[in-house]
Amino acid sequence: MIKGLYVITDSDRDGNLAARVEAALQGGARVIQYRDKELPAERRIEAARQLAGLCRKVGATFIVNDDANLAAACEADGVHLGQGDGTVAEARKILGHQRIIGVSTRTVEQALKAETQGADYIGVGSIYPTGTKQDTELVGIDTLKKVRRAVKIPIVAIGGIDRERADEAITAGADAVAVISAVMADPFPSLAAREIALQFNRHLPYPRGRVLSVAGSDSGGGAGIQADLKTITLLGAFGSSALTALTAQNTRGVRGIHPCPEDFVADQIEAVLSDLGADTVKTGMLYSAEIIGVVARALKRRNLLTVVDPVMIAKGGAPLLQQQAVDTLLARLLPLTYLITPNIPEAEAIAGLKVKTEADMEVAARALQKLGARNVLIKGGHLPGPAVDLLLAGDSVHRFGAERLETPNTHGTGCTYSAAIATFIAQGMPLVKAVEKAKAFITEAIRSAVPLGSGHGPVNHWQAAKAVISDE
Incomplete structure (x- = not known):
């Protein structure tokens, strides 16, 4: 054939x-x-x-x-x-x-x-x-x-x-x-x-593409594994998961974190990949150096496109990645990364550079690429003005802009955005198109967010999925 x-x-x-x-x-x-x-x-x-x-x-x-x-x-x-x-x-x-x-x-x-x-x-x-x-x-x-x-x-x-x-x-x-x-x-x-x-x-027929999310749980349902699986499913792919940590959190913040034993994280990943398989992997909260090491070992044995969202700090300010784990991320996971999707503070922490402008974003993206990531997407939501993200795909730079939406309801933005990119790639889109469509998805998810709770409410996965699917 x-x-x-x-x-x-x-x-x-x-x-x-x-x-x-x-x-x-x-x-x-x-x-x-x-x-x-x-x-x-x-x-x-x-x-x-x-x-x-x-x-x-x-x-x-x-x-x-x-x-x-x-x-x-x-x-x-x-x-x-x-x-x-x-x-x-x-x-x-x-x-x-x-x-x-x-x-x-x-x-x-x-x-x-x-x-x-x-x-x-x-x-x-x-x-x-x-x-x-x-x-x-x-x-x-x-x-x-x-x-x-x-x-x-x-x-x-x-x-x-x-x-x-x-x-x-x-x-x-x-x-x-x-x-x-x-x-x-x-x-x-x-x-x-x-x-x-x-x-x-x-x-392929729907559900089209398989996405494995390796991330922490959000008991509030707005971020983490919950946000990933909502995104993957609503966009028409099949989602599976490997939990790295349990969190007790809501829209006001994180009350507690209970990391999973690293051997159990490895068992979850192996159970999924040895049977169901995956076209892409999306990582979120990995928490510790030990868990990052486990994930890196599992990915190294397989040729999967991995989208790494380097979750470091919760919306309310709680640390979600131990400081000593950053070195392990750089040494073990970044060389296996197909696309890394840091926001500005995360890009600064990983690359060791200050990012104040779009030009700085490109400098930081190239620094992350030199550290091992194949492609880099730096999200510019922390800079003033329009919400501009910069994708370094190979040696080509692509700019994705959207209007800035003034709303407190942005919980799960990073998780949802990266999960959407991993989903679109698994469904057959090339990288630049996948990021472009995921940008439209997350922008609508923020725009249509319904206030829930008394803190940073979650984005609207349902309305965003309806919007981007109806455009096809």
């Missing part, structure tokens, strides 16, 4: 191709296409057999580029042919009718011809400019849409696709998206693969 993330290999210049392919498979790649024209024939067969074995272990499809004889020799699942690399009929004579044959196309006419001649799937590209083939012909997203309307066999969108561009190609009708450098050149191929592979979750 040709569907999902389709990774084309680059050359084995570092002698580490198999490890990078294995990481991509762990991250969710469903098809691997082996392409290396530099190795001698005997070494190519050896390398191809090794990669085929890795694919078989996880049930992924292994395709050889251009060479049907090599595909037969290494017992690949099939071959992908360029326009000048032989015909489908010739490949069938070598591989038989049980193997998969794909054909690269650039026009509707070529796609229809390949389908008529018996191709099992077609590649369409180059969709975007690419640095891997200097002589490639750009066909664009409109051609992809036309081909989708014309043929019934699976389509692989090829060329210049990365995390953000995959979204447009999938929306245009691609059954799979092919990438090379976006995964193979990334320092962490498993994470790079995961963030693209998850975008195919948009085709």
